[in-house]
Amino acid sequence: MTECWSEGELRAYCDRELPAKDMDRLAAHLENCVPCRERHRQLARQAASVLELVALLPEPEEVTWVPPVPVRAGMRGRWAVAALALAAALALAFVMLPNRIERQAHLAPPPPPMTAPPPAVEQPAEVRPAVMRRIVPRRRAPRLPVLRADYYLSLDDEPIQNGVVMRVALGAAEVKADIIVGSDGRAHAIRLVGDK
Amino acid sequence: MDIVIRGVQPAEELALSAAGAGSSGKDRSSAWFDAIFREHYARVVGMLARLAGDRGQAEEIAADVFCKLSQRPALGGDRDRVTAWLYRVAVNAGFDALRSNARRRRREEEAGVESLRVAAPSGALEDMLRQERCARVRDVLGALKPRDAQLLLLRSSGLAYRELAQSLGILPGSVGTTLARAEAEFARRYRARYGGDL
Ligand SMILES: [Zn+2]
Numbered sequence: 027m028t029e030c031w032s033e034g035e036l037r038a039y040c041d042r043e044l045p046a047k048d049m050d051r052l053a054a055h056l057e058n059c060v061p062c063r064e065r066h067r068q069l070a071r072q073a074a075s076v077l078e079l080v081a082l083l084p085e086p087e088e089v090t091w092v093p094p095v096p097v098r099a100g101m102r103g104r105w106a107v108a109a110l111a112l113a114a115a116l117a118l119a120f121v122m123l124p125n126r127i128e129r130q131a132h133l134a135p136p137p138p139p140m141t142a143p144p145p146a147v148e149q150p151a152e153v154r155p156a157v158m159r160r161i162v163p164r165r166r167a168p169r170l171p172v173l174r175a176d177y178y179l180s181l182d183d184e185p186i187q188n189g190v191v192m193r194v195a196l197g198a199a200e201v202k203a204d205i206i207v208g209s210d211g212r213a214h215a216i217r218l219v220g221d222k
Numbered sequence: 223m224d225i226v227i228r229g230v231q232p233a234e235e236l237a238l239s240a241a242g243a244g245s246s247g248k249d250r251s252s253a254w255f256d257a258i259f260r261e262h263y264a265r266v267v268g269m270l271a272r273l274a275g276d277r278g279q280a281e282e283i284a285a286d287v288f289c290k291l292s293q294r295p296a297l298g299g300d301r302d303r304v305t306a307w308l309y310r311v312a313v314n315a316g317f318d319a320l321r322s323n324a325r326r327r328r329r330e331e332e333a334g335v336e337s338l339r340v341a342a343p344s345g346a347l348e349d350m351l352r353q354e355r356c357a358r359v360r361d362v363l364g365a366l367k368p369r370d371a372q373l374l375l376l377r378s379s380g381l382a383y384r385e386l387a388q389s390l391g392i393l394p395g396s397v398g399t400t401l402a403r404a405e406a407e408f409a410r411r412y413r414a415r416y417g418g419d420l
Binding site: 032033034035036037038039041043069072073075076077079080081082083084085086088188190191192193207209210211 | 252255256259260264267268271272273275277278280281282284285286288289292293352355356359360362363374375377378379382383395396397398399400401402405406408409412420
């Protein structure tokens with residue numbers, strides 16, 4: 027009789043994770059060795075039970091990573107300044123927008139494209155932040171781009187290769203927004219988020 | 223929000239740049255991060271969501287961990303080391319979230335479980351049972367060593383031994399042993415808390 031196999035090898039055998047020749051050798055050994063066969067049976071049963079329990083925990087629906095479209099705004103800005111100014115402006119703007127907009131943010135999918143003009147809202151002068159115009163520098167009479175749920179606004183002119191989305195709360199009103207932080211640690215884009 | 227990262231939607235005011243623009247030295251130095259991010263982001267979020275029971279929380283933790291990683295270029299030289307670091311930090315943060323969620327759940331139960339039971343429509347019973355079973359599994363996972371919980375979660379997500387080994391920073395040949403021990407420990411603790419054969 028060939029030499030007995032370790033617990034780790036028997037466990038890997040259950041998952042067919044041994045090299046092919048070891049799979050064959052171990053299978054042949056199990057034919058002849060009662061202790062190994064019993065140990066293998068226990069390990070397989072335990073593995074199945076544990077797997078069944080752990081599998082109860084729901085997998086999140088597919089987490090997608092979509093390579094982003096490179097976005098170019100006309101002018102480079104220092105992101106920290108831009109983000110801070112945006113944060114302040116957003117906090118104000120969001121608080122002052124009418125319920126209709128707020129509901130839109132809450133019931134996000136699928137939002138209209140960003141090209142839709144902002145609804146007629148009386149906005150105080152301070153809601154038109156300078157930074158918005160810097161992001162849209164080519165327009166003579168800038169229309170304020172509207173930040174909406176699910177649409178990112180670029181904060182600089184660097185194409186975004188990839189990034190991490192950071193959820194932040196802006197201002198005293200704690201308006202939720204996502205900021206895409208690039209691999210350089212800088213924020214490159216921002217969007218509003220509806221409450222869950 | 224069911225999608226973490228969407229393509230950046232350009233406003234009409236924003237012109238698209240030529241594809242491939244901006245291949246600078248900075249890009250090269252962050253190439254290792256790009257690769258790690260692409261390979262592991264979804265997996266880390268999945269593991270954390272199952273552990274902590276909250277997708278949004280999982281995304282926040284993952285974002286935080288990847289952000290930390292991006293600030294540690296010194297790790298970038300060794301792919302295996304980076305991967306093991308990533309999962310270790312993520313699963314530890316997931317454990318923190320799991321514990322605080324469990325505390326909150328206990329408080330909520332103490333405060334309102336009776337009214338909840340009375341108010342629950344009959345169709346919700348199955349849902350409550352399922353949640354209770356999930357809570358038990360999380361309880362037991364939370365009592366294991368974080369790396370054992372990590373191993374069980376990733377194995378049940380279908381990772382191969384080679385990938386499991388990488389996430390734990392061990393040799394592929396050690397996965398069988400480590401997995402068998404983690405399963406035995408899970409089974410022992412589950413039986414001790416909730417009885418049954420398992
Ligand atoms: Zn034997």
